[in-house]
Amino acid sequence: MKNTQLNSWMWRWHTIAGLITLPVFTILAFTGLLILLQSDYEALKHAEIRQVEPQQEQVSLEQQLAAATRAFGKIPGSYTIKSDPNLATEFVTGHHGDKSYILVNQYTGEVTGSYKRGDAFFDIMRSLHGELMLGKFGSYVIELVNSWCFVLVVTGLFVWWPKKKFKLSGFFTIRFNKGKRLLYRDLHSVLGAWTALVLIIMLASGMFLTVVFGVLYKDIQKQTGSAYPSIWRSGKSLSSTPTGDPLTLDAMVSIAQQLELPGKITISIPKKATSVFTVKNRTSFADQQVVHIDQYSGEILKRVTWDEVGAMAATRSLFMRLHMGSFYGLPYWYLLVVSMVIFTLMSVAGLVAYLMRKPKGRWGLTRVPDSFRVNKFIVAMIAVFAVLLPLFGMSLVMIIGGTYMHKIITNKRQSKHAAASSLDANTAA
Numbered sequence: 001m002k003n004t005q006l007n008s009w010m011w012r013w014h015t016i017a018g019l020i021t022l023p024v025f026t027i028l029a030f031t032g033l034l035i036l037l038q039s040d041y042e043a044l045k046h047a048e049i050r051q052v053e054p055q056q057e058q059v060s061l062e063q064q065l066a067a068a069t070r071a072f073g074k075i076p077g078s079y080t081i082k083s084d085p086n087l088a089t090e091f092v093t094g095h096h097g098d099k100s101y102i103l104v105n106q107y108t109g110e111v112t113g114s115y116k117r118g119d120a121f122f123d124i125m126r127s128l129h130g131e132l133m134l135g136k137f138g139s140y141v142i143e144l145v146n147s148w149c150f151v152l153v154v155t156g157l158f159v160w161w162p163k164k165k166f167k168l169s170g171f172f173t174i175r176f177n178k179g180k181r182l183l184y185r186d187l188h189s190v191l192g193a194w195t196a197l198v199l200i201i202m203l204a205s206g207m208f209l210t211v212v213f214g215v216l217y218k219d220i221q222k223q224t225g226s227a228y229p230s231i232w233r234s235g236k237s238l239s240s241t242p243t244g245d246p247l248t249l250d251a252m253v254s255i256a257q258q259l260e261l262p263g264k265i266t267i268s269i270p271k272k273a274t275s276v277f278t279v280k281n282r283t284s285f286a287d288q289q290v291v292h293i294d295q296y297s298g299e300i301l302k303r304v305t306w307d308e309v310g311a312m313a314a315t316r317s318l319f320m321r322l323h324m325g326s327f328y329g330l331p332y333w334y335l336l337v338v339s340m341v342i343f344t345l346m347s348v349a350g351l352v353a354y355l356m357r358k359p360k361g362r363w364g365l366t367r368v369p370d371s372f373r374v375n376k377f378i379v380a381m382i383a384v385f386a387v388l389l390p391l392f393g394m395s396l397v398m399i400i401g402g403t404y405m406h407k408i409i410t411n412k413r414q415s416k417h418a419a420a421s422s423l424d425a426n427t428a429a
Contacts, residue, residue, distance in 0.1 A: 004163075005368065005369060005372045006158075006372075006374075006375075007158070007159060007163070008366045008367065008368050008372075009366075009368045009372060009374065010155045010158045010159050011155070011159050011366040012365050012366040012367075012368055013151060013155050014151075014152060014155035014156050014159055015354065015363075015364065015365050015366065016151075016365065016399070017148045017149070017151040017152040017155060018152055018350060018351075018354060019354075019363070020144070020145065020148045020395075021145045021148045021149050021152055022152075022347050022350055022351050023351070024132070024141065024142070024145040025145060025149060025343070025347050026344060026347040026348060026351070027128055027129075027132070028129060028142070028145070029340050029343035029344040029347060030340075030344045031125045031126075031128045031129040032129055032202075032340050032343075033337065033340035033341060033344065034122070034125045035122065035125055035126060035129060036325050036333065036336055036337055036340065037337070038119070038122050041119075041122075042115075042117075042119070045115075046103075046113070046115050048113070049088065049103045049112040049113030049114075049115070050087055050088055050090075050103055050112075051086060051087065051088070052086060052087065052088045052105050052106070052107060052112065053107070054085040054086060054107070055107040057107065058106045058107055059106065059107070059108070059109040060248070060249075060250050061079070061089070061248070061249040061250045061253060062248040062249050062250055063109050064089050064091075064104040064106060064109060064249075065079070065091065065249050065269070067104050067109055067110065067111050068089075068091040068102040068104055068111065070111075071102050071111045071114060072091070072093055072100070072102055074093070075269055075270075075271050076091035076092060076093050076102065076269055077092055077093040077094065077095075077268060077269065078091070078092050078093075078266050078267060078268045078269060079091055079092075079249065079253075079266070079267050079269060080092070080264065080265070080266045080267075081253060081256065081257070081264075081265045081266075081267070088103040088104055088105055088106065088112050089103070089104045089105075089106045090102070090103055090104075091104065094117075098116075098117070098118075099116070099117040100114065100115070100116045100117070101114060101115055101116070101117070102114045130142065130209070136211065139210070139211045140211060140212070140391065142210070143207075143210035143211060143212055143213065143391050144391045144392070144395060146203055146206050146207060146210065147207075147385075147389040147391055147392035147395075148392060148395070149199070149203050150200070150203055150385065150389075150392075151392075153192075153196055153199055153200055153203070156189070156192055156196075157192075157193065157196055159189075160189045160190075160192070160193055172190070173186070173190065174186040174187060174190050180356065181353060181356045181357065184349045184350075184352045184353035184356065185349075185353040187345065187346065187349035187353075188346050188349040188350035188353055191342050191345060191346040191349070192346050192350075194342065195339050195342050195343065195346070198335065198336070198339045199339070199343065201322055202322075202323060202336075202339075204319060205319035205320065205322045205323035206323055207319075207389070208316050208319050208320060208323075209320075209323070212390050212391055213388070213389060213390065213391075216390075217312070217316065218316075220312070221310065221312040221313055221316070224310075224312065225310065226310030226311050226312035226313060227310050227312070227313045228309055228310065228313045229304050229308050229309065231290070231292065231302055231304060232290050232304055232308075232309065233290075234268075234278070235268075235275075235276040235278045235292035235301070235302070236275075238276050238292050238301050238302060239274040239275070239276065240270070240273075240274050240275060240276050240294045240295045240296055240297075240301075241274075241294065241296060241297070242273050242274065242296060243296045243297065244296060245296075246270070246273075246295045246296050247277070247295055247296065247298055249267070249269070251298070252267055252277050252293070252295075252298075253267065255279075255293065255298050256279045256291075259279065259289075259291060261279070261281035261283075261287075261289055261291075262281060262283045262284075262287050263281045263282050263283025263284075263287065263288075264281065264282040264283070265279060265280070265281050265282075266279075266280050266281075266282070267279055268280070270295045275295065276292045276293060276294060276295060276301060277292070277293040277294075277295050278290065278291070278292050278293070279291040279292075279293065285306050285314065285317065285318065286306055287306070288305075288306045289303060289304065289305050289306070290303075290304045291303045291304075325337075382396070
C-alpha cells in the first residue's frame with residue numbers, strides 16, 4: 001500500500017505545480033501541435049509551384065542554378081538532391097526561420113515561384129511557444145513552467161498509482177457515468193499516464209532551448225571542448241585554389257553521389273572564387289558526415305564524421321530532434337502530433353477538475369500533517385533538480401520561504417489572539 005501521508009504530500013505539490021504550469025502548458029501544447037503541422041500546411045499552400053509535369057529531358061542543374069540566381073538576385077545558399085520527378089528543383093537561401101525558397105522546373109528551366117519560410121500566423125504561434133509573445137521575460141516564464149512540469153508529471157504519476165493493487169483496467173478506464181468531476185479527473189489522470197514518457201521527453205528536450213539552463217549547457221559544452229568541430233557547420237576556414245573553371249553543379253552532384261552518403265543530401269554552393277562546396281547528409285546521427293570539396297578540382301579538403309562531434313553537442317542535437325519531431329521519420333512525428341492533442345485535452349481537463357474541487361476562497365491544497373517528514377531520498381532528488389534547473393530551485397526557495405513566513409505570522413496572530421482572550425477572561429473575572 002502507498003504511504004497515505006506521502007500521497008497527500010505528493011498531491012499537495014501536484015496541485016502547486018499545476019497552478020504554476022497548466023495555464024501556460026496548455027498554450028505550449030496547443031501551439032506545439034500547430035508548429036508540427038506547419039511543414040504540411042506549407043506543402044499544401046505552395047503545391048502549385050512545387051509540383052511539375054514530368055518530361056523526358058531535363059535542363060542542366062547549372063542552368064537551373066542560373067535561373068534561381070537571377071530570381072534571387074544572388075547565388076542561392078544550397079541545393080538539395082531529390083529523386084521525385086514530380087517535384088520542382090528547390091534552391092534555398094538564408095538560415096533557420098529566415099529561409100527563402102526558389103522553385104525551378106527542371107524540365108523547362110523556368111522559375112515556377114518562390115516563398116519565404118514562415119507565415120504571420122505561424123510566426124505568432126512560434127512566439128507564443130517560445131516566449132509567450134513577452135520577449136525575454138516570457139522565455140524565463142516558459143523555462144520556469146517547463147521545470148515545474150517535471151514535478152507535475154512525477155507527483156501526478158504517484159497520485160494516480162492505485163493505493164492497494166495495480167489493475168491494468170485503471171490505465172484505460174475513464175468513468176463517463178460518475179459525474180462531471182470524476183470525468184474530468186479521469187481524463188486528466190488517465191491521458192496523463194498514457195503520455196507521461198513522451199511528456200518527459202518533450203520537457204527534457206525543451207530545456208536545451210531555454211535562456212538559463214540552455215545557455216549554461218552551451219557554455220559548459222564550449223568550455224569543455226565538447227562541441228561541434230569548428231568546420232562542421234561551415235567550410236569558411238577552408239579555401240579552394242582557383243585553377244581554371246569551377247565545377248558545375250551537375251559535376252558536384254555527381255561527386256556527392258559517389259560519396260554514397262545515406263539520407264537527404266544538401267550541397268552548399270560557393271559564393272566566392274575561393275569558397276568551397278560543402279556536402280551534408282541528414283540521416284541517423286552515426287551516419288552523418290560533412291564533406292568540404294575544392295570547387296575547381298573536386299578534391300576532398302576535409303571530411304568530418306559524427307565521431308568527431310563532442311558528447312554534449314551530440315546529446316543536445318538528439319534532444320533537439322526529439323523536441324521538433326524530426327527523430328526517425330513519420331512514426332515519431334505522428335506520435336508527437338497525437339501526444340500534443342492529448343496534452344491539450346489533459347491540461348484543460350485538469351484545470352476544470354481543480355476548479356470543480358477547489359473550495360470557494362481557498363487554494364484547495366491537500367492538508368499534510370505537521371508531523372510528516374519527507375524521505376531523505378526524495379529530498380536529495382529535489383536538491384539535485386534544484387541545482388540542475390536554476391529557475392526551479394529559486395522558485396522552490398521562494399515557495400518554501402513564503403510558506404514558512406506565513407506559518408510564523410499565523411502563529412503570532414494566534415498567540416496574540418489567545419493572549420487577548422486570556423486578558424479579557426481575567427478582566428471579566
